[in-house]
Amino acid sequence: MTLPARIRERYDLADGDPLTLVDLDGAILLSPRLSVADKLSAEIEYLRAGAGLSLEELLDGLREQRARYHAERLERP
Numbered sequence: 542m543t544l545p546a547r548i549r550e551r552y553d554l555a556d557g558d559p560l561t562l563v564d565l566d567g568a569i570l571l572s573p574r575l576s577v578a579d580k581l582s583a584e585i586e587y588l589r590a591g592a593g594l595s596l597e598e599l600l601d602g603l604r605e606q607r608a609r610y611h612a613e614r615l616e617r618p
Contacts, residue, residue: 563570
């Protein structure tokens with residue numbers, strides 16, 4: 542399917558980008574489909590930037606949390 546250039550540009554679509562197609566009983570609705578990973582990545586980046594954390598600070602916090610989680614699991618009988 543070929544979409545007009547102005548539509549591709551407006552919605553930042555490239556060749557091969559997945560679309561969702563919905564049949565509305567006489568009309569067809571096409572919408573860009575983002576992967577779950579893309580959505581999660583964007584949300585994490587938004588929250589990271591909003592908190593004023595660098596990527597390294599975020600990763601350090603993740604490492605610390607992972608270490609606490611594993612230490613707690615090992616302490617359980």
